[in-house]
Amino acid sequence: MAAPGRIERFIEAMGIGPGDRVLEIGCGHGVAATLVCRLLDGGHYLAVDRSPKMIEAAAKRNADSVRAGHAGFLVGELESVDLGARRFDKVFAMRVRLFEDEPERARALVERWLAPGGQLFVEYDAPPPRERSKQS
Numbered sequence: 001m002a003a004p005g006r007i008e009r010f011i012e013a014m015g016i017g018p019g020d021r022v023l024e025i026g027c028g029h030g031v032a033a034t035l036v037c038r039l040l041d042g043g044h045y046l047a048v049d050r051s052p053k054m055i056e057a058a059a060k061r062n063a064d065s066v067r068a069g070h071a072g073f074l075v076g077e078l079e080s081v082d083l084g085a086r087r088f089d090k091v092f093a094m095r096v097r098l099f100e101d102e103p104e105r106a107r108a109l110v111e112r113w114l115a116p117g118g119q120l121f122v123e124y125d126a127p128p129p130r131e132r133s134k135q136s
């Protein structure tokens with residue numbers, strides 16, 4: 001079996017349970033969505049991405065889960081999307097710029113959607129080596 005890649009390792013570290021309600025911000029092509037949906041049994045996955053093109057691609061890639069009612073894909077921006085009264089046990093974002101540029105603001109935006117005991121998981125891109133040496 002191939003060694004797990006970046007997305008596989010991240011999803012594994014979240015410890016998703018079968019009944020979890022999971023929200024992903026910035027799903028891109030929906031690769032993580034596929035991995036999350038495999039772990040769910042009774043839970044639900046929702047993706048929000050501001051790019052209609054990415055949402056279309058991600059929904060197509062995960063069409064079986066959408067048809068079965070296990071996954072949803074929504075065009076929207078973290079800053080303004082309306083998720084109504086929905087709450088989530090696990091919220092995650094991988095390589096979504098706002099979490100890197102304005103982490104406190106991004107966290108505050110997500111907190112309104114966390115269920116009691118809910119968790120936020122974030123992955124950033126590592127800065128390029130030149131920037132890293134500038135910071136030290």
Ligand SMILES: C[S@@+](CC[C@H](N)C(=O)[O-])C[C@H]1O[C@@H](n2cnc3c(N)ncnc32)[C@H](O)[C@@H]1O
Nearest residue numbers: 026027028049050051054076077078094095096
């Ligand atoms: C660099 S891609 C990463 C895709 C995927 N998460 C990954 O790690 O491979 C960033 C994605 O986040 C979306 N995005 C960026 N800022 C966003 C925001 N403020 N609200 C919603 N989606 C956002 C982009 O449209 C893009 O699809």
